[in-house]
Amino acid sequence: MTNHGNMYGPDFTFLGIERCDLDIPSSYADADVVIVGAPIDSGTSHRSGAKFGPQAIRGGDYLPHDAERPHLALRIDALKEMKVVDAGDLLMPGSDLVASLEVLAQATEKISRAGAIPVILGGDHSIASADVAGIARHRGMGKISMIHFDAHADTGEDQWGALVGHGTPMRRLIDTGTVRGDRFLQLGLRGYWPDAKTLDWMRDQGMRS
Structure with a gap:
């Protein structure tokens, strides 16, 4: 099971956009961007809490998307021009950092192979190696x-x-x-x-x- 809604908070999506399920390819087959939460903080040095990042980011954008707030300089609304979906939070074994990062790498590889851009909501900085590794597995190492x-x-x-x-x-x-x-x-x-x-x-x- 790679998709577990939002592990550390209410199960709502970023800006109220459409939900998808990484285990159901048809749910994001036509997506341009797939948002994924990586709730992990076992790679931190001194202070925990980064695992609540995906929840905080989704909760901070409390206004639903209504296509009425374009970018000030570009004058376009990204969510109107692109199909963006939210896969929720990945189910990550928080006590095993290596296993958690592999879950993320598999998710970003899957999204990349579907032709979409993965956007990851972390999570501590250790996730940077995994999300890039997943894309490289598809696009080619190096x-x-x-x-x-x-x-x-x-x-x-x-x-x-x-x-x-x-x-x-x-x-x-x-x-x-x-x-x-x-x-x-x-x-x-x-x-x-x-x-x-x-x-x-x-x-x-x-x-x-």
């Missing part, structure tokens, strides 16, 4: 590029001995050949991290920031 907006590079070699965590996803993407370093662009990075050793590794991979 064949996709990534633009990463973040205050930190998330290229740690490990996180207190663990290879998977919120500070390591970009390194895992490169180490596994999912995304080549020279196809990485990182925007918004600031101190206090990475350290000099990690910055040297990033330079050697061809990463740009």
Whole structure:
């Protein structure tokens, strides 16, 4: 079972858009975008709570979509121009981070193969390796590029001995050949991290920031 509504809150969709079920391909066969919640925070360092992110994002957009609020600059309403559906939250075994990330990777691969763009509501930063990995399984390992907006590079070699965590996803993407370093662009990075050793590794991979 990959779809479990909203695991940590009321079962409503983003902006009240149509619901789909990832286990029923016909429910999103004509979709341009599929929204998925990834309620997980077992990859965090100090503070839990990111698993409530999907619920908070859906709940924060309390006004239903009525096609009456176009983008101020583009003058179009994205939900009017595209078919966007919400698959709810993935059923993720929160105590097993690796298994949870595999659930997400399978979901994004499925959405990509259906011809839609997956939009993931997280969740801690560890999910960044899984959602990209799923797309790469469809599009080809090492064949996709990534633009990463973040205050930190998330290229740690490990996180207190663990290879998977919120500070390591970009390194895992490169180490596994999912995304080549020279196809990485990182925007918004600031101190206090990475350290000099990690910055040297990033330079050697061809990463740009």
